Amino acid sequence: MKDSIIENLIDLERKRQIEGIELIASENFVSTDVLQAMGSVLTNKYAEGLPQKRYYGGCDVVDEIENLARDRAKKIFNAEWVNVQPHSGSQANAAAMMAVVKPGDTIMGFDLAHGGHLTHGSKVSFSGQIYKAIPYGLDPKKEILDMDEIESIALNQRPKLIICGGSAYSREWDFKRFRDIADKIGSYLMGDIAHIAGLEARDIMVLSKTLGFDDGNNPNFDKMLPHNERGYGPNSALKYCHFVTTTTHKTLRGPRGGMILVGKDFENLNGIKTKKGRTKMISELLDSAVFPGTQGGPLMHVIAAKAVAFNENLQPGFLTYIDQVKLNAQKLAEEFQKRNYRIVSGGTDNHLLLIDLTDIDITGNLAEKSLENAGISINKNLIPFDTKSPFVTSGIRIGTPAITTRGLKEDDMVRIVDFIDKILNNHDNEKNLKNIKLEIKQWMSVFPLFQE
Numbered sequence: 001m002k003d004s005i006i007e008n009l010i011d012l013e014r015k016r017q018i019e020g021i022e023l024i025a026s027e028n029f030v031s032t033d034v035l036q037a038m039g040s041v042l043t044n045k046y047a048e049g050l051p052q053k054r055y056y057g058g059c060d061v062v063d064e065i066e067n068l069a070r071d072r073a074k075k076i077f078n079a080e081w082v083n084v085q086p087h088s089g090s091q092a093n094a095a096a097m098m099a100v101v102k103p104g105d106t107i108m109g110f111d112l113a114h115g116g117h118l119t120h121g122s123k124v125s126f127s128g129q130i131y132k133a134i135p136y137g138l139d140p141k142k143e144i145l146d147m148d149e150i151e152s153i154a155l156n157q158r159p160k161l162i163i164c165g166g167s168a169y170s171r172e173w174d175f176k177r178f179r180d181i182a183d184k185i186g187s188y189l190m191g192d193i194a195h196i197a198g199l200e201a202r203d204i205m206v207l208s209k210t211l212g213f214d215d216g217n218n219p220n221f222d223k224m225l226p227h228n229e230r231g232y233g234p235n236s237a238l239k240y241c242h243f244v245t246t247t248t249h250k251t252l253r254g255p256r257g258g259m260i261l262v263g264k265d266f267e268n269l270n271g272i273k274t275k276k277g278r279t280k281m282i283s284e285l286l287d288s289a290v291f292p293g294t295q296g297g298p299l300m301h302v303i304a305a306k307a308v309a310f311n312e313n314l315q316p317g318f319l320t321y322i323d324q325v326k327l328n329a330q331k332l333a334e335e336f337q338k339r340n341y342r343i344v345s346g347g348t349d350n351h352l353l354l355i356d357l358t359d360i361d362i363t364g365n366l367a368e369k370s371l372e373n374a375g376i377s378i379n380k381n382l383i384p385f386d387t388k389s390p391f392v393t394s395g396i397r398i399g400t401p402a403i404t405t406r407g408l409k410e411d412d413m414v415r416i417v418d419f420i421d422k423i424l425n426n427h428d429n430e431k432n433l434k435n436i437k438l439e440i441k442q443w444m445s446v447f448p449l450f451q452e
């Protein structure tokens with residue numbers, strides 16, 4: 001690279017990733033193929049519009065790429081329709097909301113302070129400024145979603161859109177119950193599966209007859225029954241939500257980006273019609289909300305990288321990977337609990353856990369810094385009903401997608417918890433942190449990360 005300053009910084013970041021333990025729940029390590037697609041000549045191409053309906057010439061090749069990405073995503077999620085163009089999860093959410101609600105309409109989303117995402121109605125995001133946002137939260141004792149309370153808020157406030165999904169919630173979402181509530185008030189239900197997309201993908205693929213994973217040899221198959229004729233799991237976002245948004249870079253292990261999916265296409269609930277008087281399908285509204293509604297030209301290099309990642313998701317190895325992601329998260333939770341750490345909601349059903357640090361008298365902020373100084377990346381996080389600010393916090397969020405990609409298994413989780421425990425209990429001892437950092441570097445060299 002001619003720009004030696006940037007080259008040097010990229011090298012430093014590569015070194016950081018190789019030498020440390022990556023526990024940020026929203027991060028992962030992509031394959032070399034995904035990296036190559038992202039760093040390709042496709043970045044030069046403008047392709048506003050959709051395949052075969054572009055506003056630019058020279059799109060034959062990128063059309064083929066986008067069609068592949070769409071076909072693969074549909075196969076993974078058993079979806080009738082997908083748009084793979086959103087530049088990010090937030091863009092996907094902005095477009096999905098624009099498709100179904102108008103400025104000033106009421107929307108209802110999971111409270112940011114309890115584990116929701118900014119784009120689900122926070123005042124600092126477009127979603128809380130353009131729409132009238134009503135939050136729902138967790139039961140203070142059980143720290144799980146209080147579905148009766150959610151139903152009562154929905155029946156009172158009658159939002160036009162209910163959003164489910166979050167960024168720091170370690171328990172299952174009852175998508176079916178959410179859909180029942182949405183149907184009672186005639187509102188749309190949007191599932192934001194940015195975090196759990198890989199888990200949802202795994203469940204659908206295990207059940208999907210087209211992929212042949214239900215041939216009787218899959219030890220997980222029986223556990224997933226019963227499944228319906230379209231091959232969704234019993235509590236699938238794709239099955240119960242009107243539409244689903246996601247990022248592609250978390251548990252799906254693809255490039256940074258977003259997409260919107262519909263399990264089964266349908267006529268939009270608001271009765272919006274074409275000029276000729278036909279009621280538009282929800283997929284048509286969503287397509288227009290992505291472009292020209294909220295975006296310009298799609299990032300074709302990223303869409304190619306999404307296609308590569310989706311093909312990787314379709315391999316049986318991905319199912320094993322996701323199973324290990326969950327096993328690792330459960331093991332981490334167990335090990336922390338053995339050492340008397342309080343896990344919010346008592347455990348995890350997915351790839352992440354929230355730890356309340358109040359009892360060991362260290363803030364999330366200080367924990368994040370101390371762990372970083374010893375080579376471990378996590379993020380500070382509000383716990384439900386936190387009394388501290390989002391810059392300080394009483395908790396930390398830990399996730400297993402990246403370390404599982406790296407090849408770590410349950411036994412390794414014990415060692416990780418040992419390290420974290422030692423660091424948090426001795427966080428002002430610089431020498432101790434330095435020694436641990438060295439030990440981690442040596443340990444991580446056993447798990448090679450990038451092909452040279």
Ligand SMILES: Cc1ncc(COP(=O)(O)O)c(C=O)c1O
Nearest residue numbers: 088089090117166167192194247
């Ligand atoms: C649930 C959820 N939705 C949306 C997003 C936004 O994704 P992005 O950072 O790609 O805009 C995130 C990111 O963390 C998320 O957790």
